[in-house]
Amino acid sequence: MVLPPDGLLRLTPEGLYCPAAGAWIDPVRPVPRALLTHAHADHARPGSGAYWAIGSSEGILRRRLGAGIQLHPMAYGQDLRLGDARISFHSAGHVLGSAQIRLEAGGESWLVSGDYKRQADPSCEPFEPVRADGLITEATFGLPIYRWRTGQQVVAELLDWWKGAPARPSVLFCYAFGKAQRVLAELRQLGVEEEVLLHGAVHALIEPYRQAGVELPPTRPLAELDRGTSLAGRLVLAPPAAAASSWMKRLAGAQTGFASGWMAVRGVRRRRGSGRGFVLSDHADWDGLLRTVRESGARTVLVTHGQGEVLARYLREVEGLAADPLATGRAAEAEGESSEDHELPNDAVPISEERAG
Amino acid sequence: MRQFCQLFRQLDRSTGSQERVAALVAHFGSVPPEDAAWALHCLLGKQRRRLLTARRLREIALDATAMPEWLFQASHAQVGDSAETIALLVGGSAEAAAGIANRPQEDEARVDADQPLHRWMERILPGLAALPEAEQAVEIQRLWRGLSVEEVLVMVKLLTGSFRVGVGAGLVIQALATLSGLESVELQQRLMGPFEPSAAAFNELLQTEASQERLSSRPYPFFLASPLDAGRLSDLDPAQWLVEWKWDGIRGQLIRRGGAGFLWSRGEELINGSFPDLLEQADPLPDGLVLDGEVLVWPAGQARPEPFAVLQRRLGRRNPSAALLRSMPAAFVAYDLLESEGIDRRKEPLQQRRERLRELLASGVPGALRLSDDLPLSDWNDLEAWREKARDAGAEGLMLKLLASPYGSGRRRGSWWKHKLEPMHLDAVLLYARNGSGRRANLYTDYTFGLWASADSPGPDASPLTSLPMDGTAPGGATPGQERRLVSFASAYSGLSDAEIQELDRWIRRYTTERFGPVRAVAPVLVFELAFEGVQRSSRHRSGLAVRFPRISRWRRDKPAAEADTLAAALALIPH
Numbered sequence: 001m002v003l004p005p006d007g008l009l010r011l012t013p014e015g016l017y018c019p020a021a022g023a024w025i026d027p028v029r030p031v032p033r034a035l036l037t038h039a040h041a042d043h044a045r046p047g048s049g050a051y052w053a054i055g056s057s058e059g060i061l062r063r064r065l066g067a068g069i070q071l072h073p074m075a076y077g078q079d080l081r082l083g084d085a086r087i088s089f090h091s092a093g094h095v096l097g098s099a100q101i102r103l104e105a106g107g108e109s110w111l112v113s114g115d116y117k118r119q120a121d122p123s124c125e126p127f128e129p130v131r132a133d134g135l136i137t138e139a140t141f142g143l144p145i146y147r148w149r150t151g152q153q154v155v156a157e158l159l160d161w162w163k164g165a166p167a168r169p170s171v172l173f174c175y176a177f178g179k180a181q182r183v184l185a186e187l188r189q190l191g192v193e194e195e196v197l198l199h200g201a202v203h204a205l206i207e208p209y210r211q212a213g214v215e216l217p218p219t220r221p222l223a224e225l226d227r228g229t230s231l232a233g234r235l236v237l238a239p240p241a242a243a244a245s246s247w248m249k250r251l252a253g254a255q256t257g258f259a260s261g262w263m264a265v266r267g268v269r270r271r272r273g274s275g276r277g278f279v280l281s282d283h284a285d286w287d288g289l290l291r292t293v294r295e296s297g298a299r300t301v302l303v304t305h306g307q308g309e310v311l312a313r314y315l316r317e318v319e320g321l322a323a324d325p326l327a328t329g330r331a332a333e334a335e336g337e338s339s340e341d342h343e344l345p346n347d348a349v350p351i352s353e354e355r356a357g
Numbered sequence: 358m359r360q361f362c363q364l365f366r367q368l369d370r371s372t373g374s375q376e377r378v379a380a381l382v383a384h385f386g387s388v389p390p391e392d393a394a395w396a397l398h399c400l401l402g403k404q405r406r407r408l409l410t411a412r413r414l415r416e417i418a419l420d421a422t423a424m425p426e427w428l429f430q431a432s433h434a435q436v437g438d439s440a441e442t443i444a445l446l447v448g449g450s451a452e453a454a455a456g457i458a459n460r461p462q463e464d465e466a467r468v469d470a471d472q473p474l475h476r477w478m479e480r481i482l483p484g485l486a487a488l489p490e491a492e493q494a495v496e497i498q499r500l501w502r503g504l505s506v507e508e509v510l511v512m513v514k515l516l517t518g519s520f521r522v523g524v525g526a527g528l529v530i531q532a533l534a535t536l537s538g539l540e541s542v543e544l545q546q547r548l549m550g551p552f553e554p555s556a557a558a559f560n561e562l563l564q565t566e567a568s569q570e571r572l573s574s575r576p577y578p579f580f581l582a583s584p585l586d587a588g589r590l591s592d593l594d595p596a597q598w599l600v601e602w603k604w605d606g607i608r609g610q611l612i613r614r615g616g617a618g619f620l621w622s623r624g625e626e627l628i629n630g631s632f633p634d635l636l637e638q639a640d641p642l643p644d645g646l647v648l649d650g651e652v653l654v655w656p657a658g659q660a661r662p663e664p665f666a667v668l669q670r671r672l673g674r675r676n677p678s679a680a681l682l683r684s685m686p687a688a689f690v691a692y693d694l695l696e697s698e699g700i701d702r703r704k705e706p707l708q709q710r711r712e713r714l715r716e717l718l719a720s721g722v723p724g725a726l727r728l729s730d731d732l733p734l735s736d737w738n739d740l741e742a743w744r745e746k747a748r749d750a751g752a753e754g755l756m757l758k759l760l761a762s763p764y765g766s767g768r769r770r771g772s773w774w775k776h777k778l779e780p781m782h783l784d785a786v787l788l789y790a791r792n793g794s795g796r797r798a799n800l801y802t803d804y805t806f807g808l809w810a811s812a813d814s815p816g817p818d819a820s821p822l823t824s825l826p827m828d829g830t831a832p833g834g835a836t837p838g839q840e841r842r843l844v845s846f847a848s849a850y851s852g853l854s855d856a857e858i859q860e861l862d863r864w865i866r867r868y869t870t871e872r873f874g875p876v877r878a879v880a881p882v883l884v885f886e887l888a889f890e891g892v893q894r895s896s897r898h899r900s901g902l903a904v905r906f907p908r909i910s911r912w913r914r915d916k917p918a919a920e921a922d923t924l925a926a927a928l929a930l931i932p933h
Contacts, residue, residue: 144424145432145445264445266369266510267437267799270523276370310431317425 008108020105021085025112037114038098054089057097059208092116093127094282095178096209102130110134111296118288123185123214135298140283141261142307148285154278155186162235169231169254176201176239178282181209184216197222199238302326361396361474362508368524377524381532391475394559398552399520400529407518408486411439414513418443421498437792437799440513447501448509469503482516537563542766545578550625576610576621577695578766582773599760600732602752603775605665606653611639611689613646630675635687638725645699648691655688657724661751664893666903688725695764703764747778754778780888781930783922784913786843787883790865791876801865802858803850807843809923843881846900852909884913884921892930902927
């Protein structure tokens with residue numbers, strides 16, 4: 001099944017398009033009107049004429065896409081009319097300012113989930129169940145082996161891990177936008193008031209969270225600390241890419257950990273080699289995906305990202321829904337940062353085209 | 358069980374040896390000996406008994422989760438390990454419950470996890486295997502509900518006899534040495550061969566005085582050679598070295614003690630059952646004797662031993678028939694003498710041990726026991742000359758041993774070197790790939806490579822997995838009328854760097870032409886140079902050839918598939 005040519009949504013080379021609104025959702029190329037689910041680089045790209053997104057992501061979007069972009073900040077649940085379409089943004093619980101986008105026109109309604117999770121996360125608004133005729137859902141972790149424990153449980157373990165090594169620094173690798181702030185907010189909830197050190201990439205994204213009123217422990221960029229300062233017993237948050245960089249020199253002898261949903265699988269954990277894996281994801285786990293599909297009441301479900309084929313088949317065969325994978329072209333073109341690699345990470349090396357044969 | 362799983366987790370997570378040894382010491386020091394004995398047994402990989410099949414456990418997991426089988430398979434493809442897939446699907450319910458509320462039933466659910474390891478190993482697991490099918494499923498599912506993901510993983514692996522943890526025997530022995538104050542070498546020797554997992558055996562293992570009776574059939578730890586570092590040789594006097602053939606068989610120790618004979622493989626297995634002919638020939642040897650040597654198939658009067666593949670057939674057969682013994686007679690080529698007259702000779706210099714060996718074998722011992730040839734070396738140039746002759750002699754290279762050296766244990770560099778033949782090379786085309794397991798789960802790391810065969814060449818290549826007919830659009834296609842096809846020739850999974858593996862993994866996903874379960878056929882485009890130790894004819898392989906130790910030596914990015922090697926080139930490498 002593909003999107004019908006005369007329906008509410010269709011797929012164009014730019015991405016998912018709503019003709020009634022004359023707008024694209026998370027377009028992969030510049031378009032006149034772009035509706036953004038969230039500010040991760042694989043969903044928010046520069047060059048479009050006008051953007052609509054949740055207000056709390058404005059700071060991050062302007063920093064990333066350009067201070068002068070035409071951006072219409074939206075509130076959760078606020079009504080937007082574009083052309084013949086009624087549009088609303090609903091919390092997705094993925095990262096600060098993330099949204100599901102609901103579109104309705106001509107008696108047909110669709111919900112585009114964007115990236116989402118169903119677990120409590122003190123760094124962003126909780127997921128809001130929304131009903132629609134059709135649902136486009138992600139399935140990054142669309143296998144029943146992915147079942148998350150609460151963020152609180154995992155971060156409590158992380159705290160033990162950190163506190164268990166008072167003689168050396170603890171470096172936690174985590175995605176700079178979303179995961180890092182979630183870890184900090186959970187630590188704060190666990191009563192941590194001690195200063196946490198940050199890689200520059202994480203630090204750059206802290207301010208929007210503080211402005212949005214998310215409670216975090218005090219933080220400081222590692223670079224601001226004098227060279228000679230002892231880092232023993234300090235927690236440092238850094239993006240995964242820093243692991244192999246010269247930035248780590250200062251942290252020689254540190255214990256390291258990595259927070260990602262992919263850490264659920266032992267082989268992946270071991271392949272990363274260094275340190276401890278913390279299973280913490282900002283995407284829905286298997287039960288979260290199924291629950292979301294059921295709560296949407298959608299009769300038609302299209303599945304993007306990761307395990308699209310698996311989830312779609314399950315929804316067809318076990319849940320009796322009309323379901324198919326949908327290739328938005330995003331995964332294939334994904335570059336730079338996203339919340340979490342949508343494909344299992346293999347520290348990809350680009351492959352040269354001429355060997356394609 | 359809980360403590361053992363904690364140890365498993367610590368070992369699995371830590372990367373430093375020190376940390377691991379510390380975890381092992383803490384574990385062995387804190388659990389009662391009956392549990393320590395089982396932990397040791399499992400950690401040394403000696404728990405090989407399969408109580409239930411992986412298939413049966415999967416059935417029970419499918420039943421527990423009410424999940425379609427294809428979904429289990431999709432999960433398995435992501436995880437790369439059957440036990441872990443089951444653990445991720447069914448484990449951790451109690452833990453998850455613990456996170457939600459105050460947990461009235463949790464303690465009850467965790468009762469089984471608290472049972473000591475020896476009880477799991479001696480009662481609970483064998484008890485499960487003995488239950489009738491329906492009850493078995495119910496009971497296993499009940500246990501799973503109370504276990505964490507890690508505990509289910511360990512339990513399933515113990516049930517299927519596939520428990521392994523990434524910790525070498527060396528570290529385990531180091532931990533026991535720390536705990537007991539005994540020398541590692543002494544412990545290593547006491548642990549040779551089977552270990553009975555009982556409190557008595559564990560206590561005895563760590564006692565200062567070992568009982569003689571326990572050691573009567575035991576081999577000594579093998580001394581291993583390192584690949585030759587020519588730089589560390591050149592200025593030494595060649596007369597101080599013994600040079601002999603490095604045979605391609607099974608390294609073994611032949612023991613005569615207490616009027617009985619024992620043949621041990623280097624893998625610490627007693628292989629008496631497969632080689633009754635050798636033991637019979639060793640019967641007249643004096644008591645209190647241990648020889649180190651190579652087990653080969655070597656018919657009398659033949660200049661060269663049979664290749665390894667022939668030996669494998671003998672190895673795989675317990676109680677071989679008289680006909681098999683006649684057609685594939687075993688021989689023991691003795692390299693060294695470790696004990697004679699009941700006295701440990703390992704500290705004597707090699708020269709002296711060889712002298713004893715020569716005397717022993719000269720005194721009218723039957724033909725299947727041979728002394729390893731002493732290859733004379735007048736200067737270092739002779740070394741390469743001998744090495745070039747090794748292939749003709751049916752050997753896989755040379756051994757160089759310092760005549761003054763004692764018989765050590767393990768791999769210590771300096772006095773024993775191996776100098777293998779240059780491997781053979783062929784350029785082959787990547788045809789199929791499948792996932793690796795463990796650290797390589799989810800990466801396509803097991804590769805099958807093909808060579809070109811002319812279309813009219815014979816071969817049982819009927820199944821789609823074995824041949825890939827070339828069509829006109831494929832690169833390097835042969836000219837019409839002179840059709841060639843690629844025939845799978847060898848599988849290899851080592852030799853590429855991590856970066857290359859990842860690059861190749863992406864390529865494979867992108868250029869998959871067909872999928873057969875976990876196997877992907879890919880466009881026949883990429884060429885790799887394979888290195889291997891030898892080629893033999895084989896009726897069990899589809900190309901008609903069996904390759905010894907194939908591995909990837911290089912990614913031939915410069916070579917188009919059409920220029921890869923042919924089966925004929927492989928055939929030409931078989932010694933005549």
